Amino acid sequence: MLEDLFDRRHVLAAGAGLAAAGALPGQAPAQTGGTNAAALPPRGDYVIRGAQVLTLEHNLGDFPRGEVRIRNGEIASVGIRVNDSGAEVIDAAGMICMPGFVDTHWHLWTSVLRPVMRLDDPDYGYFPVTNRLGIHYQPSDSYRAVRLGLVQALAAGVTTVHNWAHNVRSPAHADAELAAMRDTGVRGRFSYGTPQGAANDQPMDLADLARLARDWNSAEGLLTLGMCSRNVGDDPNPLRGSVSVEMAKKEWGAVRELGLPITLHTSGPSPIGLLDAAGLLGPDVQLVHPLLTTAEERAILRERGTKYSTSPIGEATRPAAAGVIQLGELLESGVKVSMSIDHTTTANCDCFACMRMLYALHQHRIGRRIPLTTRRLVELATIDGAHDLGLDRRIGSLAPGNRADLILIRTGDVNLSPVGDPYDALVSLAEPGNVDTVMVDGRILRRHGRFTALDHSGVLAHARETVDDLRARANWPT
Numbered sequence: 001m002l003e004d005l006f007d008r009r010h011v012l013a014a015g016a017g018l019a020a021a022g023a024l025p026g027q028a029p030a031q032t033g034g035t036n037a038a039a040l041p042p043r044g045d046y047v048i049r050g051a052q053v054l055t056l057e058h059n060l061g062d063f064p065r066g067e068v069r070i071r072n073g074e075i076a077s078v079g080i081r082v083n084d085s086g087a088e089v090i091d092a093a094g095m096i097c098m099p100g101f102v103d104t105h106w107h108l109w110t111s112v113l114r115p116v117m118r119l120d121d122p123d124y125g126y127f128p129v130t131n132r133l134g135i136h137y138q139p140s141d142s143y144r145a146v147r148l149g150l151v152q153a154l155a156a157g158v159t160t161v162h163n164w165a166h167n168v169r170s171p172a173h174a175d176a177e178l179a180a181m182r183d184t185g186v187r188g189r190f191s192y193g194t195p196q197g198a199a200n201d202q203p204m205d206l207a208d209l210a211r212l213a214r215d216w217n218s219a220e221g222l223l224t225l226g227m228c229s230r231n232v233g234d235d236p237n238p239l240r241g242s243v244s245v246e247m248a249k250k251e252w253g254a255v256r257e258l259g260l261p262i263t264l265h266t267s268g269p270s271p272i273g274l275l276d277a278a279g280l281l282g283p284d285v286q287l288v289h290p291l292l293t294t295a296e297e298r299a300i301l302r303e304r305g306t307k308y309s310t311s312p313i314g315e316a317t318r319p320a321a322a323g324v325i326q327l328g329e330l331l332e333s334g335v336k337v338s339m340s341i342d343h344t345t346t347a348n349c350d351c352f353a354c355m356r357m358l359y360a361l362h363q364h365r366i367g368r369r370i371p372l373t374t375r376r377l378v379e380l381a382t383i384d385g386a387h388d389l390g391l392d393r394r395i396g397s398l399a400p401g402n403r404a405d406l407i408l409i410r411t412g413d414v415n416l417s418p419v420g421d422p423y424d425a426l427v428s429l430a431e432p433g434n435v436d437t438v439m440v441d442g443r444i445l446r447r448h449g450r451f452t453a454l455d456h457s458g459v460l461a462h463a464r465e466t467v468d469d470l471r472a473r474a475n476w477p478t
């Protein structure tokens with residue numbers, strides 16, 4: 001029942017959105033992947049005025065005091081002065097205007113599990129909790145958890161999220177996660193995975209992935225589809241899920257026939273040699289957690305065009321390689337790297353802190369031997385993430401013709417003022433609370449630090465309800 005998935009107000013709004021999106025009459029959002037677009041603010045015609053504009057575009061450079069014109073979701077022009085005829089002016093004096101952050105790996109479905117997880121108790125760590133409660137997820141839990149994570153992302157200035165969905169328990173669960181992505185107005189990729197508790201020799205639901213690919217609803221170009229693979233090769237952690245090379249060949253082959261990209265954790269023993277010997281690496285593969293690669297493996301990755309995503313907050317605490325995030329080595333080797341949040345159960349969504357962590361660990365271990373600037377870190381968190389997701393000609397920089405995904409950051413706040421070099425300020429001083437305005441595809445989703453349309457308190461209430469239900473269903477000790 002649809003009412004089980006969404007509250008009544010949502011259903012009514014979703015119906016209106018479906019009409020606008022041209023969905024077939026009589027089909028419900030959960031079946032079509034229809035969007036709640038009616039509840040999202042319209043794409044306007046804006047001029048952002050008076051901001052310090054960081055375009056992250058080498059040909060354009062930055063503007064200490066510049067303007068950005070946005071029309072119908074697109075960046076129309078950027079400069080010291082732009083044509084403002086007919087546009088609504090957004091006064092951004094005292095703010096930094098920059099591309100929104102691009103996350104490249106995030107297990108959004110876990111977001112509601114915060115009250116159950118513990119950072120300092122392994123029995124209540126990420127893997128035991130996600131395994132024990134993940135099997136009890138209903139589609140409505142997936143919807144509410146993904147929505148909670150995305151609301152947090154937007155509040156922190158993250159405009160693109162790669163939803164690493166490794167608990168797709170049924171087609172309805174996939175549809176629910178996608179509905180949550182569409183309803184929040186975020187840009188992103190949905191990477192389809194196997195459910196928690198699946199046996200390692202049980203194939204993933206390739207038929208359902210093919211269904212999604214065939215009937216794909218991109219929410220007006222905002223969403224793309226991919227596949228998240230289980231670890232490949234023997235993994236000593238039985239809770240992570242791993243498949244043989246033969247199974248990987250079969251699954252990856254089917255995914256590639258659909259033209260979809262693949263993502264894979266390298267949390268256990270390095271699979272790079274194994275994958276390369278099997279002919280599986282390529283530019284359509286993203287690896288996650290660059291902790292233990294050898295120089296030889298990095299050369300292979302550069303050769304194959306395979307990318308890496310680093311999630312610094314979690315990686316810094318990994319017992320196997322704590323603090324050895326190989327950002328410097330990868331950049332030196334010519335391997336493309338991007339930045340990710342991973343999850344927000346025992347870590348916050350804070351791209352500023354992620355950049356700070358990467359800088360600190362790099363300085364601690366490598367220092368000036370491989371120079372790393374604060375501007376380079378901001379690139380990592382924006383344009384390099386867009387490249388990882390195949391979106392670098394659409395987002396990640398403020399270039400005319402790009403889609404308008406951007407954020408305004410208040411530099412008058414006490415932790416930033418008086419502001420100096422903007423890149424240094426972003427990496428060493430800023431925090432999510434400084435994000436004033438968030439625009440995705442020309443829609444202003446947040447203004448003055450508040451959501452413009454989304455029912456924020458409703459999202460939080462539903463998240464609490466969901467985790468309480470999950471605990472009850474699992475007979476979780478209180």
Ligand SMILES: [Zn+2]
Nearest residue numbers: 105265288342
């Ligand atoms: Zn992960």
